[in-house]
Amino acid sequence: MATTVSMTVNGKTVSGSVEPRTLLVQFLRETLGLTGTHVGCDTSQCGACVVHVDGNSVKSCTMLAVQAEGAQVTTIEGLAKGDELHPMQAAFREHHGLQCGFCTPGMVMSAVDLAHKVKNPSEDQIRHWLEGNLCRCTGYHNIVKAIKAGATAMQGGK
Amino acid sequence: MSDGGIGASVRRKEDARFLTGRGTYTDDINRPGQLYAYILRSPHAHAEIGSVDTSKAKKAPGVVAVFTGTDIAADNVGGLPCGWGVKSKDGSPMIEPPHPVLAQGRVRHVGDPVAAVIAETREQAKDAAEQIAVAYKTLPAVIEATDAIKSGKPQIWDAAKGNVCFDWHIGDPAAVDAAFKKAAHVTKIDIVNNRLVPNAMEPRSAIGEYDRGTGEHTLYTTSQNPHVIRLLMGAFVLHLPEHKLRVVAPDVGGGFGSKIYHYAEEALVTWASAKVGKPIKWTADRSESFISDAQGRDHVTHAELALDKDGKFLGLRVSTVANLGAYLSTFAPAIPTYLYATLLAGTYTTPVIYCEVKAVFTNTVPVDAYRGAGRPEATYVVERIVEMAAHEMKIDPTELRRRNFIPKDAYPYQTPVALQYDSGDYFSTLDMATKAADYAGFAKRREDSAKHGKLRGIGIATYIEACGIAPSAVAGALGARAGLYECAEVRVHPTGSVTVFTGTHSHGQGHETTFAQVIADKLGVPVENVDVVHGDTSKIPFGMGTYGSRSIAVGGSALIKAIDKIVTKGKKIAAHLLEASEADIEFKDGKFTVVGTDKSKAFGEIAFAAYVPHNYPIETVEPGLDETAFYDPKNFTFPSGAHIAEVEVDKETGTVQLMKFTAADDFGRIINPLVVEGQVHGGLVQGIGQALYENAVYDGSSGQLVTGSYMDYCMPRADNLPNFSVGTHTTLCTHNPLGVKGCGEAGAIGAPAAVMNAVVNALAPLGIKDLAMPATPERVWRALQGQKAAH
Numbered sequence: 046m047a048t049t050v051s052m053t054v055n056g057k058t059v060s061g062s063v064e065p066r067t068l069l070v071q072f073l074r075e076t077l078g079l080t081g082t083h084v085g086c087d088t089s090q091c092g093a094c095v096v097h098v099d100g101n102s103v104k105s106c107t108m109l110a111v112q113a114e115g116a117q118v119t120t121i122e123g124l125a126k127g128d129e130l131h132p133m134q135a136a137f138r139e140h141h142g143l144q145c146g147f148c149t150p151g152m153v154m155s156a157v158d159l160a161h162k163v164k165n166p167s168e169d170q171i172r173h174w175l176e177g178n179l180c181r182c183t184g185y186h187n188i189v190k191a192i193k194a195g196a197t198a199m200q201g202g203k
Numbered sequence: 204m205s206d207g208g209i210g211a212s213v214r215r216k217e218d219a220r221f222l223t224g225r226g227t228y229t230d231d232i233n234r235p236g237q238l239y240a241y242i243l244r245s246p247h248a249h250a251e252i253g254s255v256d257t258s259k260a261k262k263a264p265g266v267v268a269v270f271t272g273t274d275i276a277a278d279n280v281g282g283l284p285c286g287w288g289v290k291s292k293d294g295s296p297m298i299e300p301p302h303p304v305l306a307q308g309r310v311r312h313v314g315d316p317v318a319a320v321i322a323e324t325r326e327q328a329k330d331a332a333e334q335i336a337v338a339y340k341t342l343p344a345v346i347e348a349t350d351a352i353k354s355g356k357p358q359i360w361d362a363a364k365g366n367v368c369f370d371w372h373i374g375d376p377a378a379v380d381a382a383f384k385k386a387a388h389v390t391k392i393d394i395v396n397n398r399l400v401p402n403a404m405e406p407r408s409a410i411g412e413y414d415r416g417t418g419e420h421t422l423y424t425t426s427q428n429p430h431v432i433r434l435l436m437g438a439f440v441l442h443l444p445e446h447k448l449r450v451v452a453p454d455v456g457g458g459f460g461s462k463i464y465h466y467a468e469e470a471l472v473t474w475a476s477a478k479v480g481k482p483i484k485w486t487a488d489r490s491e492s493f494i495s496d497a498q499g500r501d502h503v504t505h506a507e508l509a510l511d512k513d514g515k516f517l518g519l520r521v522s523t524v525a526n527l528g529a530y531l532s533t534f535a536p537a538i539p540t541y542l543y544a545t546l547l548a549g550t551y552t553t554p555v556i557y558c559e560v561k562a563v564f565t566n567t568v569p570v571d572a573y574r575g576a577g578r579p580e581a582t583y584v585v586e587r588i589v590e591m592a593a594h595e596m597k598i599d600p601t602e603l604r605r606r607n608f609i610p611k612d613a614y615p616y617q618t619p620v621a622l623q624y625d626s627g628d629y630f631s632t633l634d635m636a637t638k639a640a641d642y643a644g645f646a647k648r649r650e651d652s653a654k655h656g657k658l659r660g661i662g663i664a665t666y667i668e669a670c671g672i673a674p675s676a677v678a679g680a681l682g683a684r685a686g687l688y689e690c691a692e693v694r695v696h697p698t699g700s701v702t703v704f705t706g707t708h709s710h711g712q713g714h715e716t717t718f719a720q721v722i723a724d725k726l727g728v729p730v731e732n733v734d735v736v737h738g739d740t741s742k743i744p745f746g747m748g749t750y751g752s753r754s755i756a757v758g759g760s761a762l763i764k765a766i767d768k769i770v771t772k773g774k775k776i777a778a779h780l781l782e783a784s785e786a787d788i789e790f791k792d793g794k795f796t797v798v799g800t801d802k803s804k805a806f807g808e809i810a811f812a813a814y815v816p817h818n819y820p821i822e823t824v825e826p827g828l829d830e831t832a833f834y835d836p837k838n839f840t841f842p843s844g845a846h847i848a849e850v851e852v853d854k855e856t857g858t859v860q861l862m863k864f865t866a867a868d869d870f871g872r873i874i875n876p877l878v879v880e881g882q883v884h885g886g887l888v889q890g891i892g893q894a895l896y897e898n899a900v901y902d903g904s905s906g907q908l909v910t911g912s913y914m915d916y917c918m919p920r921a922d923n924l925p926n927f928s929v930g931t932h933t934t935l936c937t938h939n940p941l942g943v944k945g946c947g948e949a950g951a952i953g954a955p956a957a958v959m960n961a962v963v964n965a966l967a968p969l970g971i972k973d974l975a976m977p978a979t980p981e982r983v984w985r986a987l988q989g990q991k992a993a994h
Binding site for chain 2: 064066074079080081082083084085086087088090091093120121122124125130134137138139141143144145146147148149150153168169171172173175176178179180181182183184185186187188189
């Protein structure tokens with residue numbers, strides 16, 4: 046029982062045939078081939094699949110593709126401007142906020158949303174915000190540093 | 204040295220693709236015409252399989268094939284082999300039961316694979332699996348290793364009487380008995396080292412593909428060591444020769460040991476893809492990972508330490524029961540033996556040690572190496588008992604440790620449990636840690652916490668680890684069924700850029716940057732002109748992969764050997780071009796120079812000459828500049844360090860808050876300090892997780908993994924943790940060319956004991972002397988109420 050869904054992903058209008066049970070993350074990964082968004086769990090805990098839907102960070106494993114009908118979706122692939130990294134991406138690189146890279150797209154997308162919502166977030170605010178994003182490699186120390194620096198850089202209009 | 208050489212905090216080359224969503228993990232790969240596999244797993248911990256009716260499933264929409272244990276057996280598919288054999292005290296070999304790819308007649312843990320459905324979509328495969336009718340006759344299960352060895356318990360394997368796989372020992376029991384007779388004080392402790400689920404963030408995945416035209420099989424898999432998988436699967440399971448089997452481990456999202464092993468799903472997709480003639484992908488759900496990835500730790504130990512009146516250690520006696528789970532995972536037997544008991548001297552001069560280890564089958568997921576692998580378990584035993592002895596003898600814990608540290612001038616130091624440490628300085632790392640942690644100011648902080656109604660505690664752990672397991676001949680004599688060397692190829696291209704092929708594998712460790720830094724340092728080629736290739740058996744000559752903090756110690760040494768060959772050949776070419784004697788050519792800062800003159804050739808010029816050999820010593824030197832080296836280490840490396848944890852306990856709720864964590868480590872020479880700090884941070888949090896949050900809990904009667912999801916298994920999160928203070932003090936490894944020791948596991952080795960020593964220290968004023976990991980609020984609260992925890 047396939048149905049057609051249309052949305053704007055990283056600035057481009059896309060549509061595809063999905064089952065009612067198809068998750069947004071499956072649509073992004075399997076239909077659109079945007080494999081930067083990852084699946085690390087099946088209980089909406091790990092946050093590897095975070096994307097932006099209409100400007101808010103969303104776990105794309107927790108939303109059906111059909112619910113995103115007409116939405117503006119941004120994935121990790123849509124963050125950089127050409128070859129120039131988004132300030133948050135650049136901060137993760139500068140502060141070694143990633144190791145295996147698997148949780149990284151979700152971390153970065155979540156961090157960008159935090160920086161949009163809270164100007165100059167404190168360390169406590171960052172750590173609290175990351176409750177929904179698991180990382181097994183970094184111990185979070187450098188992720189927190191990176192987000193603080195990235196949020197500051199975003200303020201600077203970089 | 205070029206900019207970005209050894210010692211520079213170069214920002215990682217690999218980050219650009221990971222940060223922009225351009226990494227290629229196994230599940231990101233899709234092959235033309237690809238089908239999907241779903242594995243039907245046992246819902247029971249122990250059961251006979253009566254019949255498996257797949258007729259409905261085979262007719263379900265999209266289904267291409269359904270395979271069961273019968274099909275596997277009929278096609279002569281072998282079982283998963285074990286890569287390490289251990290002998291019992293009496294010289295008899297360990298019990299090595301079969302480990303079929305799909306269960307044969309009986310299932311032995313929840314998650315044991317029973318059938319594989321191959322369909323056009325993942326969902327169709329999953330839906331069809333629900334239509335497979337398996338007639339199970341459930342059997343009683345046994346979960347705890349200490350329970351499994353009691354009489355009258357369910358027997359998991361006919362050959363393993365009392366469920367014992369082996370009963371092993373090391374050391375001199377008579378000498379230890381004699382030491383205890385002389386003791387002024389004996390400290391005794393009972394310890395449970397809790398079972399953990401590794402939980403790399405990327406779930407395991409595998410794609411099998413068969414090319415009928417060439418007869419070549421390809422397996423894409425989430426592996427830390429693709430050549431090992433090729434060897435084990437090719438030689439033992441599918442009987443395929445290496446030249447017709449390619450194993451690719453592309454970007455891998457963390458491993459921590461759990462992706463070392465050869466798993467059933469890898470063999471299944473490789474075998475089935477040839478059967479059905481199409482590529483097949485399998486990717487685990489997280490729930491599946493919980494019941495199919497090898498788990499870690501799970502020791503129950505009694506230990507006794509004999510001390511003289513001044514607190515000098517006279518002897519250590521340890522008895523451990525190790526849970527291996529239902530089957531032998533690839534390297535399982537080595538973990539509670541040669542990677543555990545040989546570490547029981549720790550950083551101390553304990554003159555005699557005896558350890559016996561009973562390794563036991565249970566109806567649980569197999570247990571194998573998890574970050575640290577035996578060394579965290581050993582460190583936990585040693586550092587808890589030392590801490591307890593200090594408390595009992597009323598000696599400051601740092602002072603008791605200093606009285607027993609191996610002296611700085613005692614290297615090489617032979618321990619009573621086989622290892623010979625080449626270098627170390629435990630006094631300096633402890634001094635560094637106590638200063639950075641303001642150990643002297645703790646009493647004041649404890650008073651301040653008390654004013655807020657909190658109990659504050661401080662805990663120390665020192666550790667030694669043995670990394671880069673080797674030499675091959677010694678490991679072979681101890682039961683290893685593989686070599687433990689490493690391979691590197693340095694391919695210098697005609698214009699002077701370099702590709703390094705390494706048999707190690709990076710799944711977060713940053714080899715693409717650190718190995719490039721070694722090239723930059725030694726050949727003067729900028730980091731951006733060096734690519735590091737790993738994870739593909741068709742590209743890399745050979746390799747044993749990455750585990751046991753071996754990559755830089757063993758793989759880096761192989762790289763140096765290959766670089767040396769490049770330089771030697773380069774000198775011959777330079778001597779010809781510069782019309783000088785080869786003996787007069789020196790290579791420095793990327794230039795071949797005639798000693799004492801200004802005549803020189805840049806590295807790139809030599810590379811070009813090697814590939815365009817118009818003016819060239821062709822009679823004596825082959826064209827090209829591409830060298831391969833294998834390196835078999837002379838010994839383990841021995842990183843060490845001191846960790847200090849400080850906690851606050853809420854008396855009302857039992858919640859433990861980690862306030863500070865300080866690490867001072869000796870990793871030998873450091874290639875990239877930024878990367879090393881990151882490795883330490885990550886290791887620490889896995890150790891802190893074990894101490895405060897993580898615990899794999901099985902229901903004692905049904906054998907269900909109760910903590911089978913992130914809703915139930917408590918992973919450390921950002922808001923549980925403080926920032927860390929980390930530092931290094933360097934003594935060089937004396938037996939490898941870079942002087943490197945390895946840093947990947949240190950955090951996970953030192954942290955559990957440091958944190959638990961801090962928790963017990965916080966509770967000590969209330970008369971609590973011991974507490975089992977993890978120190979969850981419930982456990983701490985019950986201890987505070989004088990009750991025993993439920994789990």
